[in-house]
Amino acid sequence: KNQVEQSPQSLIILEGKNCTLQCNYTVSPFSNLRWYKQDTGRGPVSLTIMTFSENTKSNGRYTATLDADTKQSSLHITASQLSDSASYICVVSGGGYNKLIFGAGTRLAVHP
Amino acid sequence: GAGVSQTPSNKVTEKGKYVELRCDPISGHTALYWYRQSLGQGPEFLIYFQGTGAADDSGLPNDRFFAVRPEGSVSTLKIQRTERGDSAVYLCASSLSSTGELFFGEGSRLTVL
Numbered sequence: 408k409n410q411v412e413q414s415p416q417s418l419i420i421l422e423g424k425n426c427t428l429q430c431n432y433t434v435s436p437f438s439n440l441r442w443y444k445q446d447t448g449r450g451p452v453s454l455t456i457m458t459f460s461e462n463t464k465s466n467g468r469y470t471a472t473l474d475a476d477t478k479q480s481s482l483h484i485t486a487s488q489l490s491d492s493a494s495y496i497c498v499v500s501g502g503g504y505n506k507l508i509f510g511a512g513t514r515l516a517v518h519p
Numbered sequence: 520g521a522g523v524s525q526t527p528s529n530k531v532t533e534k535g536k537y538v539e540l541r542c543d544p545i546s547g548h549t550a551l552y553w554y555r556q557s558l559g560q561g562p563e564f565l566i567y568f569q570g571t572g573a574a575d576d577s578g579l580p581n582d583r584f585f586a587v588r589p590e591g592s593v594s595t596l597k598i599q600r601t602e603r604g605d606s607a608v609y610l611c612a613s614s615l616s617s618t619g620e621l622f623f624g625e626g627s628r629l630t631v632l
Contacts, residue, residue: 411561438618450523450610450623451562496561500618506575507621509554509561 409434411499411510419516424487428513430480430497438500442471442482445494445512454482454495487517521545523624525611531630532601540596540627544613551594552621553586554610562610568594569617601631 411432420426432440439458443451455464455471457480463472468485484491494512501508524543532538544551549570554562564578571591579585583601588594598605608626 448625450612450625452623453620456620498561506564506567509563511559511561514559 409499409501409508411497411508413495413497413510413513415513416511417514417516419518420487422487422489422517422519425483425485426487426515428482428484428495428497428515430482430510432478432480432497432499432508432510434478434499434501434508436501437475437478440471440473440480441498441500441507442469442480443496443498445496447493451496484515489517489519491515492517523611523613523622525609525624525627527627528625529628529630531632533632534601534603536601536631538598538601538629540598540609540611540629542594542596542611542613542624544592544594544611545622546592548613548615548622549591550614550617550619551588552612552614553594553596554612556608556610556626565596565609574617598629601629603631605629606631 414429441456442454445451457473470483473480494514496512497510498507526541551568553565556562566586567575568588583599586596608628610626612621612623614621
């Protein structure tokens with residue numbers, strides 16, 4: 408069964424600290440892996456998209472890694488800000504069209 | 520418009536009633552998706568349109584759910600005889616192509632009393 412598992416479920420960090428969120432998937436075939444940020448009450452917003460051949464991709468303070476052999480991805484947030492408080496959702500695309508398998512997300516809270 | 524627009528943003532209805540949720544995608548985006556998101560969960564796929572046709576409706580939970588996109592732009596998700604379990608946020612997304620980046624709307628929060 409195609410699945411995307413994320414850990415931790417929730418995380419609290421202090422402003423300025425770094426953190427890493429994990430994503431494991433069993434989706435096959437694999438097309439690409441995406442990380443989305445979803446603020447409370449808003450729609451998800453894309454942070455990064457990585458294909459099979461990409462190991463890392465950065466978007467400002469966000470850096471995503473992908474290990475296609477172990478089917479694992481991580482999202483590293485550097486120098487966290489209060490505005491980083493949100494849910495971070497790992498999404499894997501498989502199949503011939505854009506059918507996405509969503510993880511349940513990691514809820515991040517950044518405290519001052 | 521500049522982004523994906525969904526209306527209404529909030530809808531409260533009674534069990535058994537009929538509901539329509541509207542999605543106005545980004546102009547020129549041929550692919551349109553509906554997702555349902557329950558509290559604390561990731562979005563769950565409902566249906567995918569390529570142009571006017573439903574290319575994949577395998578995520579619709581039952582025949583009370585139906586979606587249309589008659590002119591290949593605006594889409595309407597229709598729910599008949601609503602049940603309390605239908606309460607969720609319904610997200611719409613569009614993309615330039617079937618493999619392109621998805622742009623999500625803010626969602627329509629449906630509450631069935």
